[in-house]
Amino acid sequence: MFKIVVFLILALSLNAKELMDIYRMEGIKAVEQELEKNLRDVNFWKKYLEKRNVEYGYYEYNKYVILAEKENKELSIFENLEDDYKLISKEKMIIGENSGDKLLEGDKKTPEGSYDLLQKKTGLDQFYGPFALVTSYPNSFDQSLNKKGHGIWIHGMPLNGDRESFTQGCLAIDNERLKSLDSNINLKKTVLITSHNELKKATKDDIAIILSSIYKWKDAWKYSNIEEYLSFYSKDFKRADRSDFNTFSNQKRQIFAKNENKTINLFNIDISPYPNSLDKTMYRVLMDEEYVSPSVQFYGKKELFVEVSNNKLQILTED
Missing domain, CATH: 2.40.440.10 (L,D-transpeptidase catalytic domain-like)
Incomplete structure (x- = not known):
């Protein structure tokens, strides 16, 4: 964890002094919370991506x-x-x-x-x-x-x-x-x-929206905030088995009602443009997920198919 924190401090070099002050005054947990807050901030990601080519994802x-x-x-x-x-x-x-x-x-x-x-x-x-x-x-x-x-x-x-x-x-x-x-x-x-034809390339704004939204979605999931969590899902959401948003929503409401303590970590996030015949601005998000709760332990891949519309992420399919 310390190596991750050091890496993120370097990535946030403009805030490094402020983060060091927080560490001295409040400890490493407070630094971690401050960094997590940045990960939910779309402007942080826009700055992070400033010199990065993301045309192909x-x-x-x-x-x-x-x-x-x-x-x-x-x-x-x-x-x-x-x-x-x-x-x-x-x-x-x-x-x-x-x-x-x-x-x-x-x-x-x-x-x-x-x-x-x-x-x-x-x-x-x-x-x-x-x-x-x-x-x-x-x-x-x-x-x-x-x-x-x-x-x-x-x-x-x-x-x-x-x-x-x-x-x-x-x-x-x-x-x-x-x-x-x-x-x-x-x-x-x-x-x-x-x-179908020339690829509609990814934009830094879209990637920043997706990354910041993923961390907000993860926190809503972690803290069982069901309304915020469901706000990231399109009403057109369907799973691979073609079950719809209402079915998904009912299942999640039952699970979230338990209000279990959860650890959720996401690693190796990959975001690729997703050409489609639906005329949507879509991306495929694939990442490693660590999920631990009193009732479930999962270590594996999490896959999302998302649309970016009106500066907002909407999940269309989840696996």
Whole structure:
């Protein structure tokens, strides 16, 4: 904890003297409370992001972004250098035969959104080239919209040399470029963003709103403030099982009524732009969660799909 506090003091260098005075007078707990207050402040995050490029997202864990823009059929790989992005490569790709976002099994469309790469598959039919990288489509948001289909991969070209014109919905690139991509990224630290046309890039204002809102949401959750907690959720909220906001609200009211003491910590927050066919300004938030209460202990991933509208975060789906 002390190392974290020191890091945050350095990040808040303009307030370092004030924080040191608080530490001398009131102790480390008071410093922690002061820092937590800053994390809920959108202006703190705007200053924190001032010299940081967040066009392709904000990442504390992921190191690589693969951007697939379907209209111009280009696939770009970026390395996240913390304050900026380095373009590693850009190549042409082949996508699904039909345009638009994927909705149904067999519609021959390539999905639009933000996805993880789950595994590398080898020993496949020669049609897929040397191997395939499996994506996380359909994710929780896709499922909340009742989107169908599966098996969306990044793969190569047929080994027999017959270059295809389209895929069934996957993204396909030249075999040598696929091998190069694989050797230049860490599969487990990579996010894939697929966009219909040129990506609508993330803004610092949006990222600051999301980060400050996440810490406010976390505190409302921690202290069982049900009305404030639910205010972060869209009335259009749906889970992957398609249960709606009213169902979610009733469940949370029952849980919060216990007013249990809780420890909630969030780490490795990653925020990626989320292209979509709903005409919403959306982001996918993925983070490590530590949750401890008398009745539940959880250590794992928390995923939110959020909309930023009128300078406010609204959660559309949660997993």
